[in-house]
Amino acid sequence: MFSRDDEAIVALCTPRGHGAIALIRISGAGNAIAIVDSCAELSSGKKLESVPTHTIHHGFIVDSGKNIDEVLFLLTKAPKTFTGQDTVEITSHNNPFIIDKIIERLLQCGARVAGRGEFTKRAFLNGKVDLSQAEAVHELICAKSEAAVGSALAQLRGGLSHEMAELEKQILRLVTFAEASFEFGEEEISDVGHDEELRSTFKELSEHVHKIQETFSCQRCVRDGVRVAIVGSVNAGKSTILNSLVGRERAIVSPEAGTTRDTVEATIIQDGVFVTLVDTAGLRDGAGEIEAEGIRRSFEEAEAADIVLVIADSSRACSAQEISVYSDLVDRHSHKAIFVLSKFDIKNTEFKIPGFENSLEISATSGDGIEKLKAELCEKVRVCLDGSQETPFLLNERHRNIVERIAKKLGTLGTFFGEDIRYEIIAHCCRELLEEVACITGKNVGDRVIDQVFSTFCVGK
Numbered sequence: 001m002f003s004r005d006d007e008a009i010v011a012l013c014t015p016r017g018h019g020a021i022a023l024i025r026i027s028g029a030g031n032a033i034a035i036v037d038s039c040a041e042l043s044s045g046k047k048l049e050s051v052p053t054h055t056i057h058h059g060f061i062v063d064s065g066k067n068i069d070e071v072l073f074l075l076t077k078a079p080k081t082f083t084g085q086d087t088v089e090i091t092s093h094n095n096p097f098i099i100d101k102i103i104e105r106l107l108q109c110g111a112r113v114a115g116r117g118e119f120t121k122r123a124f125l126n127g128k129v130d131l132s133q134a135e136a137v138h139e140l141i142c143a144k145s146e147a148a149v150g151s152a153l154a155q156l157r158g159g160l161s162h163e164m165a166e167l168e169k170q171i172l173r174l175v176t177f178a179e180a181s182f183e184f185g186e187e188e189i190s191d192v193g194h195d196e197e198l199r200s201t202f203k204e205l206s207e208h209v210h211k212i213q214e215t216f217s218c219q220r221c222v223r224d225g226v227r228v229a230i231v232g233s234v235n236a237g238k239s240t241i242l243n244s245l246v247g248r249e250r251a252i253v254s255p256e257a258g259t260t261r262d263t264v265e266a267t268i269i270q271d272g273v274f275v276t277l278v279d280t281a282g283l284r285d286g287a288g289e290i291e292a293e294g295i296r297r298s299f300e301e302a303e304a305a306d307i308v309l310v311i312a313d314s315s316r317a318c319s320a321q322e323i324s325v326y327s328d329l330v331d332r333h334s335h336k337a338i339f340v341l342s343k344f345d346i347k348n349t350e351f352k353i354p355g356f357e358n359s360l361e362i363s364a365t366s367g368d369g370i371e372k373l374k375a376e377l378c379e380k381v382r383v384c385l386d387g388s389q390e391t392p393f394l395l396n397e398r399h400r401n402i403v404e405r406i407a408k409k410l411g412t413l414g415t416f417f418g419e420d421i422r423y424e425i426i427a428h429c430c431r432e433l434l435e436e437v438a439c440i441t442g443k444n445v446g447d448r449v450i451d452q453v454f455s456t457f458c459v460g461k
Contacts, residue, residue, distance in 0.1 A: 005125055006085070008032040009114035010106045012099055013089075013460040022094040024102055025460065026111055027087040027119060033075070036088045038109045039063065040073065048088065053077035061090070061102050068105060069098045083119055084126030117457025121450065124442060131442025131453065132160040132399070138457050139223065139394050146272035147222045147385060151394045160393035163212065164440050167406075170205040171433045177201065178427040195421055202410075202417060209407050216395050216403075221306055221384045223394045225267075225274030228377070229301040231329065232311035233322050234282030237342035240364040241311060242266060242279045245374065270381050278305065283325050302329065307380045308337045312359070315343040317350040330355030338376050344369065398453070399440055406436045 008028030014021070026032050037047045042059040044051075051057065055075050061068040074089040081087045092098055107113065115121075117138070124134045136155035143149045151159075177198045230238045246266045264279040280298035302308050310329050312318070318326070329337070334355065341347070344361040345368070360376060362369035395403065413429045416422040438444030 005122060006030060008035050008111040009118055010103055010111040011114035011119070011460040012103065014094070016096055016099065017094065019094050022092050022099050024090045024092065024099065024106075025087065025114075025119065026090070026106055027081070027083045027085050027122065028111070029078070029085045031110060032086045033077070033088060035106060035109045035111050036073065036090070039105045041067075042073070048073060048075050051075065053080070061092070061105060063101070063105050068101050069093055071102075079126075082128065083122040084128050085122060114459060115454075116459055117454030117461055118459075120457060120461055121454045124450070129156075130161050131445065131450070132164070132393070132440055133158060134442075135396060135398075135453060136160075136394070137461060139396070141458070141461065143223070144225045144274040145222060148394065151219070151222055155393040160395075160399070161441055163393060164437050167205070167208060168434065168437050170201060170208065171430050171437065174198065174201045174205065175427055175430040175434075178423045178430065198421060198426070199417055202414065206410050206414070209403065209410060212395070212403055213407060216400055217306075218385060219394050221273075223396075225276055226270075226307060226381050226384050227276050227278065227305045228307045228309060229278045229280060229298075229305035230309045230311060231280050231298050231302050232283065232342075233313060233318070233325075236282065236311040236313040237362070237364050238282070238309075238311050239264070239279050241309070241340070241342065241362065241370075241373070242277050244364060244367070244370050245277055245377070270378060273381060273385065275377075275381060283322070302333055306336065306384050307377070308333045309340060309377075310337050311340045311342055312351075312353055312356060313343055314341040314347040314351045314361075316348050318353060323353055326353045327355065336380070338373070338380060340373065402436055402439050406433060409433055409436070 006029035008026055008031055010024065010026040013023045013025045016022075026036060028035075033048050037049055039061055040048065040059055041062050042048070042057050044057065044059075046057075048057065053076055057073045057075065058070075059073060060070055069092045072091045074091070076082075076087045076089075078084060078086050090102065092102055103113075117134075120129075120134050120137050123129050124131055129137075133156055136152050140149065140152035140156060143152050177194050180194060230242055232238050242264070246268055265276055266279075267274055267276050269275070278301050280301050283298060308329070310326070310333070312326060330339075339356050339359040340362055341351075341356060341359045342362050342364060345363040345366060360369055360373055362373060364370075409429060409432060413426060413433075416425050416429070435444050439449070442450070
């Protein structure tokens with residue numbers, strides 16, 4: 001009998017129905033190879049259990065003396081495998097009927113279907129990777145940019161693990177000085193300079209955590225791509241500009257006001273990064289209930305976006321209400337906004353909005369200014385990704401929450417560094433910090449957290 005984490009598990013590891021070859025993986029602590037041997041015939045006449053590890057063998061999967069498919073068996077024996085357990089990878093023809101029949105045969109011989117991320121989970125449980133490296137496998141598979149691929153690979157090699165190890169060293173140094181101070185009188189502490197070392201180490205630790213926090217926004221753009229909200233009054237030309245940037249008719253263009261009542265999304269790849277353009281409902285007075293909901297979502301998109309294209313129709317004078325809305329957009333989002341004056345070929349001399357003095361001038365009819373807008377958008381995307389090469393890891397929401405808890409506890413810890421340093425309390429707080437750091441690498445997490453992490457994986461990984 002085997003425990004659930006030792007049982008032989010099987011799953012398809014490649015997309016179903018795409019490409020010529022499918023890969024089916026089976027892994028387990030004791031009987032995985034024997035299960036494959038019970039339904040395999042090698043061309044050499046040998047059994048997989050008797051051949052050397054890390055070898056490839058030609059043969060067939062059979063059922064009641066009939067061949068299901070001609071396959072290759074990739075044999076790797078524990079402990080030098082991805083999961084740390086005996087593993088056989090079967091490459092077959094990528095036909096769903098063949099795949100289902102092979103998996104069904106392996107199940108008949110004693111395997112069970114793998115759960116989500118169960119192969120990577122076993123790699124974690126068997127010490128092949130820590131939890132942050134295991135999460136990097138998922139990040140790598142789901143990466144939406146070249147930068148995300150690079151950061152995920154670096155994290156898989158231990159980028160985030162190394163960062164956490166450095167944090168751990170700083171905290172342990174703080175603990176060492178705090179606990180050593182128990183053994184000295186006040187004059188002795190002053191002589192050996194423990195207080196100065198404590199304060200210096202605490203400052204370094206705080207700055208380190210703050211630096212990690214600052215990179216999260218950039219890392220989110222690397223991982224998920226850059227989101228660009230296009231906002232402005234009705235008939236300002238937002239949909240036309242979206243179509244020009246995308247290079248096709250993605251949004252409806254009409255002279256009728258309020259055509260766009262919900263967000264319309266389109267994705268382009270800009271310098272290896274997914275950029276999602278979001279056309280939003282036009283902002284105006286007197287909107288109906290449905291249109292008003294669309295306008296509310298427009299403001300939400302502007303808040304959530306990494307970049308905001310604020311479009312104003314320069315062919316007419318704006319109402320007082322429009323000027324108020326645009327002024328609010330300028331105040332809230334100038335740090336991440338590109339201001340655009342549309343219909344500039346027929347500009348109204350009475351047009352004036354504070355904050356639009358240095359706007360890009362666009363004529364969608366003639367195409368003038370579109371290339372300048374694309375160049376400005378490229379620059380904004382680059383700014384969003386600045387620093388991505390300096391952080392060889394991708395913090396996900398779980399990591400971010402832990403880092404925020406660490407930062408909050410450091411804030412509390414700083415209150416004990418007054419004239420009379422509270423050594424015992426500092427030592428206690430540092431032990432709590434060590435537990436938080438261990439949550440990222442998986443040294444200090446329960447089954448519930450582990451199951452939650454791997455539930456986001458697809459089956460077969």
